[in-house]
Amino acid sequence: MTEAPVPAPPLPVLCWACSKVLDPFDRYCRHCGKGQGDHIPWYYTRWGILVASLLGLGPFGVFLVWRSPKLSSGEKTGWTLALLVLTGYVCWRLYQVFTMMNAMVGMALRGF
Numbered sequence: 001m002t003e004a005p006v007p008a009p010p011l012p013v014l015c016w017a018c019s020k021v022l023d024p025f026d027r028y029c030r031h032c033g034k035g036q037g038d039h040i041p042w043y044y045t046r047w048g049i050l051v052a053s054l055l056g057l058g059p060f061g062v063f064l065v066w067r068s069p070k071l072s073s074g075e076k077t078g079w080t081l082a083l084l085v086l087t088g089y090v091c092w093r094l095y096q097v098f099t100m101m102n103a104m105v106g107m108a109l110r111g112f
């Protein structure tokens with residue numbers, strides 16, 4: 001006769017945001033109200049950080065990176081570097097556009 005394996009008692013679960021002990025089946029923290037597990041806010045997921053950074057936050061997406069419970073510290077460093085490089089690239093391109101527009105305006109004012 002075989003018995004179904006008894007699941008190990010779950011380890012105490014800590015809230016990723018406030019570090020207080022939660023019931024293992026809590027979906028939201030009882031202390032600070034932050035979602036847990038699958039209920040972590042979308043902007044702390046990898047795609048959420050990417051979309052929020054590209055569509056508006058820009059370099060400030062780094063704040064989401066460092067607050068996210070979904071990323072390891074190595075991943076946070078990588079994301080931070082990637083966002084800084086991307087920001088530098090965008091600034092450089094904007095500067096190029098600015099200098100080109102400046103030259104065109106100058107030519108137009110001189111009557112070509």
Ligand SMILES: [Zn+2]
Nearest residue numbers: 015018029032
């Ligand atoms: Zn909490």
